[in-house]
Amino acid sequence: AQSVTQPDIHITVSEGASLELRCNYSYGATPYLFWYVQSPGQGLQLLLKYFSGDTLVQGIKGFEAEFKRSQSSFNLRKPSVHWSDAAEYFCAVGARTGGYNKLIFGAGTRLAVHP
Amino acid sequence: EADIYQTPRYLVIGTGKKITLECSQTMGHDKMYWYQQDPGMELHLIHYSYGVNSTEKGDLSSESTVSRIRTEHFPLTLESARPSHTSQYLCASSEGQGFAEAFFGQGTRLTVV
Numbered sequence: 001a002q003s004v005t006q007p008d009i010h011i012t013v014s015e016g017a018s019l020e021l022r023c024n025y026s027y028g029a030t031p032y033l034f035w036y037v038q039s040p041g042q043g044l045q046l047l048l049k050y051f052s053g054d055t056l057v058q059g060i061k062g063f064e065a066e067f068k069r070s071q072s073s074f075n076l077r078k079p080s081v082h083w084s085d086a087a088e089y090f091c092a093v094g095a096r097t098g099g100y101n102k103l104i105f106g107a108g109t110r111l112a113v114h115p
Numbered sequence: 116e117a118d119i120y121q122t123p124r125y126l127v128i129g130t131g132k133k134i135t136l137e138c139s140q141t142m143g144h145d146k147m148y149w150y151q152q153d154p155g156m157e158l159h160l161i162h163y164s165y166g167v168n169s170t171e172k173g174d175l176s177s178e179s180t181v182s183r184i185r186t187e188h189f190p191l192t193l194e195s196a197r198p199s200h201t202s203q204y205l206c207a208s209s210e211g212q213g214f215a216e217a218f219f220g221q222g223t224r225l226t227v228v
Contacts, residue, residue, distance in 0.1 A: 009155065032214040043119075043205060043219030044158075051214070090158070094214035100171065101214055105158040 002027045002095040006106035013081050014114045021076040021109050023091030032094030033074040034103065035065055039087045047089075050074065061085070086113045118142050121206050121220035128196055128227055136191045136223045138206030147189040148217065150205040151175060158205065164189055196227040 005024045013019055025031055032051050036044040048059025055067040065076045074091060088110045092103040119140040128134055140147065145166045150158040160173030164183040178200070179193050189208075193200055206220040 004157075034214075036219075041124075041221065043121075043221045044207075044217075045219070046216050049214075049216065100163065100165070102160050102163070102173070103158075103214075103217065107155060107157050 002093060002097070002104050004091050004093050004104055004106035006089075006091055006109050008109045009107070010110050010112065012112040012114060015083050016080050019076075019078045019081045019085070019111070021089050021091075021111070023074045023076065023106060024072050025074065025091070025093045026072065027093050027095060031067075031074075033065075033067060034092040034094070035059065035063070035074070035076050036090045036092060036105075037061075037087050038090065038108075044090065047076070081111075081113055083113045083115060086111055119206060119208055119218050119220045121204075121223050123223060124221060125224050126226070128225070130195075130197055130227055132196050134193050134196055134225070136204055136206075136225070138189045138191070138220055139187050140189075140208045140218070141187060142208060142210065142218065143186065144208035144210045144218075145186065146209045146215075147183065148207040148209075149173075149179075149181060149189070149191050150207065151177065152203045152205055152222070162191065196225075198227045201226050 003026045034049045035047040038044045047063050050067045088108045090108045091106045122137045147164045149162040152158045159175035161177040162181040164170045203224045205222045207217040209215045209217045
C-alpha cells in the first residue's frame with residue numbers, strides 16, 4: 001500500500017542554520033512527490049513538486065528537495081533557515097487508486113526556529 | 116494567495132446539531148477535495164469531486180456528506196454532530212488532469228461539545 005513516512009515529528013534549529021526534513025515513501029510506480037508547508041492557522045501551501053526529470057527540484061522560499069529513487073526518499077532542504085520558516089511541513093505522494101488521483105500525506109514535521 | 120475560502124474558521128457546536136462547512140473557490144477548478152486533519156496526524160481524504168454533480172467518498176470513512184451543485188462551491192454537511200467529529204477540515208481544489216497543484220483553504224476547526 002502507498003504510504004509516506006516523515007520520521008521526525010519535531011525539529012528545532014537555530015536561525016541561519018541549515019535544515020533537512022526527511023521523507024520516505026512507498027509507492028510501486030514512478031512517484032509524484034510534493035512538499036507542502038502549513039503555517040499556524042493557515043491552509044497548506046505548495047513548496048515544490050517532483051514529477052520527472054532533474055532529481056533536484058527548487059521551490060519557493062529558498063527550499064529544495066532531492067528525489068532519490070534508490071532510497072525512496074524526497075528530503076527537503078534549506079541552506080539557511082529564517083524565523084518565518086517555523087511551521088509544519090508535509091510530504092505527500094500522488095497515487096492513483098480506484099480510478100481517481102489522490103495525495104497521500106505524511107504525518108508532518110513541526111519545525112521550530114530559535115533566534 | 117490561493118482563491119479558496121472556507122467558513123467558518125472556527126466552530127464550537129453542541130452534540131446533535133446539524134452543521135455545514137462552506138468551501139468556495141474562484142479559480143474555476145473542476146476538482147475539489149475535503150481532508151480531515153487531526154493534530155499530529157496525516158491529512159486524510161474524506162470526499163472528492165471531479166465536477167458538478169460528481170461526488171465520491173475518499174479513503175477515510177466519514178459520516179459527513181457533500182454536494183457539488185456549482186463548480187465553485189463544495190459544502191460539507193454533518194446531519195448530527197458528535198464529539199468524535201471534532202477535527203480540522205481542509206478544503207482543496209486543483210485543475211486539469213493528473214497531479215496538478217492542490218490549493219488549500221485555511222481550514223475549519225470544528226469542536227463538538
